Amino acid sequence: MNFDMTKPIPDMQPWSAGFWEGTREGKLLIQTCGDCGSKIFYPRKYCPECWSGNLGWMQASGNAKIFSFSTAYSMVEPKFMDELPYTVAYVDLDEGIRMMTRIVECDPADIKIGMEVEVTFFQRGDFYLPYFRPAKK
Ligand SMILES: [Zn+2]
Structure with a gap:
């Protein structure tokens, strides 16, 4: 029997790329909404509170x-x-x-x-x- 012993890695999406780039620099980033101010985790394409696509990052x-x-x-x-x-x-x-x-x-x-x-x-x-x-x- 053959097992795949490869450990999974994150499935990076365009909207989560900033998060993973932050981790390479030793930074834990939280996505933020530029319109309603929500803090968002996990990273998304649109703000789950107001559906804005005007999203940025803050360092935790x-x-x-x-x-x-x-x-x-x-x-x-x-x-x-x-x-x-x-x-x-x-x-x-x-x-x-x-x-x-x-x-x-x-x-x-x-x-x-x-x-x-x-x-x-x-x-x-x-x-x-x-x-x-x-x-x-
Ligand atoms: Zn919002």
Whole structure:
């Protein structure tokens, strides 16, 4: 049996290219609406609040708190077995955005809801994935 062990990379669209370019420079960017001021995540072609196409970017602080998380210890897709155990989480950015991510650089047993975390970028192929680690005080 032959398994495809290639890990997936983001499916980049013209409207998300700015986000991924930001990650290459170590910046976590949030899409913003130039007409109604909404902060938008994930990146879209039109503002989900007012349907404007007048969209831009702001740089997030990279600071967030864990809203919820789940740690996988076994039985994941074969291509991710080498990363076990790993934690998938929702984090709330200081800017009011909730995003799905991974929590890294800490023992999964130490992860708590409400824990302060900061963004860090992990390279996969040509992409830099925004993960989060415990905040350095
Ligand atoms: Zn808008």
